[in-house]
Amino acid sequence: MAMVLPNHASATGGGKPTRPGAVAPAAKRGLVAQILDTRASGILLVIALLLLWEATARFGWVQSQNWPPFSAVMVALYRNILSGELLAVIGQTLWVTLRGYLLGCGLGIVIGFAIAMWRMARLTLEPTIDIMRTIPTTAVIPPLIFVFGLGDPLKIFAVAFAVVFPMALSTASGAGAIDPIYTQVARTFGLPRSYVLRRVYFPAALPFIMAGLRTSLGLALIVTVVSEMIAGNSGIGFYLFQTQYAMRVTDMYAAIILLTIVAYLINRLFLTWEGRVIHWARTREAT
Amino acid sequence: MKLVTPQTTPINGQSIRIEGISKTFSSHGGTMLAVDDVALSVRPGEFLAIVGPSGCGKSTLLQIIAGLIPPTSGRVFLGDKDVTAQPAHMVYLFQQYSKSLLPWMNVEENVMFSFTHREQLSKSAARDRCHEYLQMVGLTAFHSYFPWQLSGGMQQRVAIARALAAEPHALLLDEPFSSVDALTRLDLHALMLDLWTQKRFTAVLVTHDVDEAVFLADRVAVLSHRPGRIVDIVDAGMPRPRLPVTTHQDPRFIAVRNQLLARLLTKPDAADVPAV
Amino acid sequence: MSLPFKRVIQILPGIAFIAALLLPLELATRWNLVNRVFIPAPSAVFATTYDIIITGQVFAPLLTTLSLLAGGYAIGCLAAISFGILMGNYRRVYNLFEPLIELLRPIPKAALLPVMILFLGLGPAMKLTTVGLATFFPVLINTVQGVRAVDPVMINTARTFGHSGAAILWRILLPATAPYILAGMRISLSISLIVVIIAEMISANGGLGDVIVYGQRMFLVVESYAWLVIVAALGFALNFWFRWVERRTTFWVSPSNQ
Numbered sequence: 001m002a003m004v005l006p007n008h009a010s011a012t013g014g015g016k017p018t019r020p021g022a023v024a025p026a027a028k029r030g031l032v033a034q035i036l037d038t039r040a041s042g043i044l045l046v047i048a049l050l051l052l053w054e055a056t057a058r059f060g061w062v063q064s065q066n067w068p069p070f071s072a073v074m075v076a077l078y079r080n081i082l083s084g085e086l087l088a089v090i091g092q093t094l095w096v097t098l099r100g101y102l103l104g105c106g107l108g109i110v111i112g113f114a115i116a117m118w119r120m121a122r123l124t125l126e127p128t129i130d131i132m133r134t135i136p137t138t139a140v141i142p143p144l145i146f147v148f149g150l151g152d153p154l155k156i157f158a159v160a161f162a163v164v165f166p167m168a169l170s171t172a173s174g175a176g177a178i179d180p181i182y183t184q185v186a187r188t189f190g191l192p193r194s195y196v197l198r199r200v201y202f203p204a205a206l207p208f209i210m211a212g213l214r215t216s217l218g219l220a221l222i223v224t225v226v227s228e229m230i231a232g233n234s235g236i237g238f239y240l241f242q243t244q245y246a247m248r249v250t251d252m253y254a255a256i257i258l259l260t261i262v263a264y265l266i267n268r269l270f271l272t273w274e275g276r277v278i279h280w281a282r283t284r285e286a287t
Numbered sequence: 288m289k290l291v292t293p294q295t296t297p298i299n300g301q302s303i304r305i306e307g308i309s310k311t312f313s314s315h316g317g318t319m320l321a322v323d324d325v326a327l328s329v330r331p332g333e334f335l336a337i338v339g340p341s342g343c344g345k346s347t348l349l350q351i352i353a354g355l356i357p358p359t360s361g362r363v364f365l366g367d368k369d370v371t372a373q374p375a376h377m378v379y380l381f382q383q384y385s386k387s388l389l390p391w392m393n394v395e396e397n398v399m400f401s402f403t404h405r406e407q408l409s410k411s412a413a414r415d416r417c418h419e420y421l422q423m424v425g426l427t428a429f430h431s432y433f434p435w436q437l438s439g440g441m442q443q444r445v446a447i448a449r450a451l452a453a454e455p456h457a458l459l460l461d462e463p464f465s466s467v468d469a470l471t472r473l474d475l476h477a478l479m480l481d482l483w484t485q486k487r488f489t490a491v492l493v494t495h496d497v498d499e500a501v502f503l504a505d506r507v508a509v510l511s512h513r514p515g516r517i518v519d520i521v522d523a524g525m526p527r528p529r530l531p532v533t534t535h536q537d538p539r540f541i542a543v544r545n546q547l548l549a550r551l552l553t554k555p556d557a558a559d560v561p562a563v
Numbered sequence: 564m565s566l567p568f569k570r571v572i573q574i575l576p577g578i579a580f581i582a583a584l585l586l587p588l589e590l591a592t593r594w595n596l597v598n599r600v601f602i603p604a605p606s607a608v609f610a611t612t613y614d615i616i617i618t619g620q621v622f623a624p625l626l627t628t629l630s631l632l633a634g635g636y637a638i639g640c641l642a643a644i645s646f647g648i649l650m651g652n653y654r655r656v657y658n659l660f661e662p663l664i665e666l667l668r669p670i671p672k673a674a675l676l677p678v679m680i681l682f683l684g685l686g687p688a689m690k691l692t693t694v695g696l697a698t699f700f701p702v703l704i705n706t707v708q709g710v711r712a713v714d715p716v717m718i719n720t721a722r723t724f725g726h727s728g729a730a731i732l733w734r735i736l737l738p739a740t741a742p743y744i745l746a747g748m749r750i751s752l753s754i755s756l757i758v759v760i761i762a763e764m765i766s767a768n769g770g771l772g773d774v775i776v777y778g779q780r781m782f783l784v785v786e787s788y789a790w791l792v793i794v795a796a797l798g799f800a801l802n803f804w805f806r807w808v809e810r811r812t813t814f815w816v817s818p819s820n821q
Contacts, residue, residue, distance in 0.1 A: 036655045036658065036659075037654065037655065037658065038658060039658055039661060039662060040658075041655070041658050041659045042658050042659050042660060042661050042662035042663060043662050045659055045660070045662070045663055046662050046663050046666060049663070066678075066681040066682060120576060123573055123574075123575075123576040123577060124576040124577060124579070124580045125577075125580065126577060127574070127577030127578070127580070127581065128577065128580055128581055128584070130799075131795065131799060132795075134753075134795070134798035134799045134801070134802040135791075135794065135795040135798050135799075136753070136756040136757045136760050136794060136798055137757060138757045138758075138760040138761045138764070138772065139760050139771070139772065139775055139790075139791055139794040139795070140791065142764070142775050142776045142778070142779035142787060143775070143778075143779060143784070143787045143788050143791050145779055146600075146601040146602070146779070146784055146787075147601060147602060215750075218671075221671055222671045222672075222673055222754070222757065223757075225671050225673055225674055226673045226757065226761050229673070229676070229761060229765070230761065230764055230776070236674070237673075237674070240674060240676075240677045241677055243677075244677040244680065244681065249681065252677060252678070253678075256670065256674055256675070256678070259670070259671065259674055260666075260669050260670045263669040263670070263671060264669040267669060350719075353723055355719050355722055355723065374722050374723055374725050376725070377723070378723050378724065379719065379720075379723040381716050381719070381720065383714075383716050386714045386716040386717060387716050387717065387719075387720040389717065389720075389734070389735065389738070390815045390816070391738045391739075391741075391815040392815075400721075400724065400734070401724045402724075404724075404725075404726060404727075404730060405724075405725060433815055435815075453724055
């Protein structure tokens with residue numbers, strides 16, 4: 001029997017609360033209601049805000065050097081991409097992110113499995129991980145400048161440091177939460193340990209690993225940008241402050257927009273890949 | 288548990304009358320008529336059951352009576368008062384008891400949740416009332432347990448105690464016994480009849496279990512396949528008190544049950560023709 | 564008698580591992596195998612950390628950072644929870660703001676620091692806003708998800724007993740959503756810690772981020788590491804505190820579906 005959801009389903013006769021003040025005159029009501037009941041209202045809001053940005057800057061309603069019109073930012077974005085300036089900067093950032101991410105995640109997955117499969121590994125490593133994973137990565141960077149200098153190794157280390165511990169923990173919780181029946185089945189058939197690891201533990205932990213990989217991806221990008229701000233000589237974090245000091249605010253905004261688009265696309269791509277890898281585990285996906 | 292004969296206890300329930308109730312749902316594409324022009328009246332203190340095939344709009348009808356969802360057209364009266372689309376003093380007992388008990392409150396807090404906001408009671412008075420009803424369902428010892436620590440049958444008993452502790456004019460039961468095992472169900476039937484005999488509230492039960500409907504109710508209304516319409520109302524005239532073993536063997540029980548089953552098992556189109 | 568003994572045995576490998584990490588470093592610095600100017604002996608770092616705490620030097624930076632963190636975190640959480648409840652509950656509010664949030668969410672919030680500085684300067688307003696923004700989105704997304712996952716049976720139960728809208732909010736919606744909200748707040752806590760430290764490094768406000776970066780610029784190597792130990796302890800303590808809060812508020816979640 002279908003229950004009527006009080007919040008989400010709509011029923012004629014008004015099953016959900018809508019504020020009476022928001023209702024338009026009878027003739028227009030159909031269209032307004034249609035806009036309000038779909039994402040159209042939200043897209044209109046975004047367009048309206050962008051127009052407001054444009055208008056306030058263009059007509060000088062907001063008099064500020066920090067407030068270039070939206071269209072000027074988009075032109076700068078286009079120009080700086082074409083000139084290769086922004087591509088070089090974002091390329092430096094992504095190259096650091098990628099290396100740190102792969103290093104940290106790879107190490108984290110190995111540690112995670114070790115913890116889940118051997119009690120001794122858990123007893124040995126867990127206290128250290130518990131201490132290390134709560135350290136805010138930003139604080140680690142300045143002292144490490146003494147060790148690594150200002151180059152890429154410092155930033156790669158920072159990114160790997162930020163993702164390795166969460167990654168180890170989510171892998172361990174995935175491999176540790178495996179239903180004992182799987183390992184028992186594997187044992188009744190007398191399968192070798194390496195085979196069990198590959199065909200039983202790994203697939204069982206995969207949804208957790210993927211969830212960890214996805215969270216780590218965002219974290220890796222933030223830490224790259226932040227370490228470029230602290231130990232600046234390249235990358236978009238450095239570029240943002242460089243343009244800000246030089247009062248090239250339009251270029252600064254363009255860089256932020258590009259960074260946002262890149263972050264969004266990376267996440268989208270990852271979600272698509274994740275959906276393919278663990279298509280069999282959609283309901284078990286860890287939140 | 289002592290059995291009290293109905294004649295000696297005063298009736299607490301009020302009458303329920305519904306007139307011309309229809310309900311249309313609109314989803315993405317089109318509209319669906321779920322309940323079609325239903326009229327029904329329930330006497331004060333009566334136990335009425337509504338049976339019908341799944342998807343016939345039984346629960347929708349009951350939720351309209353409860354004021355949880357508004358009807359597209361029609362009126363609901365409790366006593367002489369028009370209570371259409373407002374949760375009046377009628378309590379709805381959900382099938383999904385495990386979701387209707389609030390997991391962050393223990394048994395006692397769950398029961399008190401039903402009445403302390405309406406009535407200014409001292410802490411000890413509220414607790415006394417809570418324990419009175421917990422005792423009726425035999426769960427006094429579990430007052431400080433949390434829902435997840437109880438079995439399904441026990442959770443449903445808490446839900447029943449909570450519903451009755453609100454001392455409602457009418458109790459609306461939405462297949463409350465369908466998700467427990469068969470023995471627990473018989474147990475809960477007996478408990479429900481016992482509580483009804485003691486408190487004499489008006490009860491409307493929605494179910495697809497014909498045996499359950501006949502065993503518990505004074506009258507059984509049959510709802511047709513979608514859209515839901517009342518196609519028959521049958522008296523289940525077995526004497527009370529009713530007992531699980533003997534009542535199920537009563538020739539009148541068997542006759543009424545067979546009549547209802549025959550009504551429900553006919554083709555949906557045939558069921559649209561009102562009974563003569 | 565045997566139980567405490569067993570526990571001691573169980574924590575031994577963990578301690579041994581930490582010792583195995585620190586001891587070679589200690590010896591290498593003692594025997595001048597590494598440049599002691601850049602890599603100090605762990606014993607020296609811990610001694611300095613002890614000094615910083617004992618002399619009370621620790622309090623001013625710690626309080627500065629904690630008040631910024633607490634302020635920004637509280638503002639961000641409160642705004643996100645109330646807005647999230649509106650969005651989760653009212654379809655039209657959700658429709659109106661969902662695309663905007665989808666656009667703003669992927670911005671790495673630290674990248675907004677230069678913009679914040681342009682508009683708000685280097686003072687506490689800039690740091691509070693950045694921390695608040697970094698906190699806001701994870702909590703918001705989780706709250707919306709949580710509210711939409713509340714079972715309608717629960718809300719109808721409250722309605723059938725005649726509870727008011729406010730009672731439904733306080734006694735059903737908020738407790739039912741709490742596990743989701745807390746999951747978001749946990750993510751936000753670690754992000755806002757990262758953000759508050761970087762904001763302090765840039766604005767030289769005397770907070771923990773500032774003293775670490777000052778140590779690095781002035782070549783106070785041992786001090787820089789010592790302050791790092793203090794920040795690490797702060798992160799550990801905050802995490803510990805958060806777990807306690809989490810246990811206290813969601814004790815009712817049955818162990819099977821936790």
